[in-house]
């Protein structure tokens with residue numbers, strides 16, 4: 558399907574970053590060239606940039622909770638929570654505040670520093686924003702950073718969440734503009750960019766990334782990274798998800814991405830967004846320890862931590878603790 562969106566133009570050489578420094582504008586071709594570097598050269602470059610900007614042995618831990626599961630009216634082809642696909646995920650109501658707080662406290666006790674609450678909504682209604690705002694304030698009160706992902710957001714809604722103390726809003730671009738129409742038909746790429754603008758304008762930090770392994774071409778993978786890296790202010794947090802194939806979704810049975818290509822995607826995100834936290838996100842349950850170790854070497858410095866993502870499995874925390882011990886990684 559044709560996309561209505563054009564590439565971000567390489568209009569100028571510089572743009573302000575959240576650190577107040579100049580960010581490089583990247584063309585898709587330049588990003589493709591990074592992807593094509595010899596693996597060792599790519600890893601060396603990514604690790605060098607990583608070390609200039611972060612402690613290379615520290616990894617940030619975010620725990621996810623699905624506060625409103627299933628029954629979503631959108632048709633995202635990867636998603637087990639869409640009502641359009643028969644995946645066995647039942648639609649539930651919004652979780653009560655006390656249960657959210659219990660889960661947040663448990664996440665904190667296990668060492669998470671950020672708590673991310675996800676809802677299977679197209680866009681929240683104002684009364685739902687009020688309910689989530691209450692959760693944000695309460696979770697923040699436990700001493701955790703807060704993140705929510707609720708779908709499309711209007712500017713007033715973003716401001717209400719900011720006033721409640723929200724630190725991050727997660728809203729992914731998911732893929733490149735020219736592949737997007739193959740994956741989602743119920744909202745446009747521009748809708749997503751508009752929500753991201755509303756979040757940024759409200760002064761909330763942006764968590765924005767995408768999914769690889771959906772059948773996109775290498776150029777389209779580069780196209781996703783170009784969109785993220787060329788934002789006027791690149792996202793503070795960049796989740797790179799490897800598609801979790803769920804039976805019943807249109808993407809179940811797609812050819813899996815070579816793990817080394819996933820590692821390359823992390824490295825290219827690190828190089829093009831030097832100051833962002835790059836999160837090794839969905840897909841770790843199916844990933845070997847060696848691949849995860851390569852992702853950390855490539856500059857990933859955040860993970861989702863805890864037994865569940867939203868509805869699918871994630872490695873259990875004991876397994877992650879062991880991996881961190883083997884790699885000498887410190888969680889923050």
Ligand code: SAM
Pocket residue numbers: 629635636637638675676677678679706707708709727728729731767768798799800801802803839867
């Ligand atoms: N409904 C809201 C929305 O789409 O904006 C928030 C929740 S939604 C599940 C958050 C993100 O999870 C999606 O944008 C997508 O990037 C990621 N995601 C969903 N299903 C996935 C899957 N099967 N594999 C990898 N990532 C997935």
Ligand code: DTB
Pocket residue numbers: 621637638675706727729766767796797798801838839866867868869870
């Ligand atoms: C993100 O980029 N990945 C997370 C979070 N943001 C909300 C979600 C992954 C979902 C994986 C499939 C599931 O469990 O629903």
Ligand code: SF4
Pocket residue numbers: 629630631632633636637638639676677678679708
């Ligand atoms: Fe709904 Fe979000 Fe899943 Fe899309 S990704 S179907 S909007 S829950």
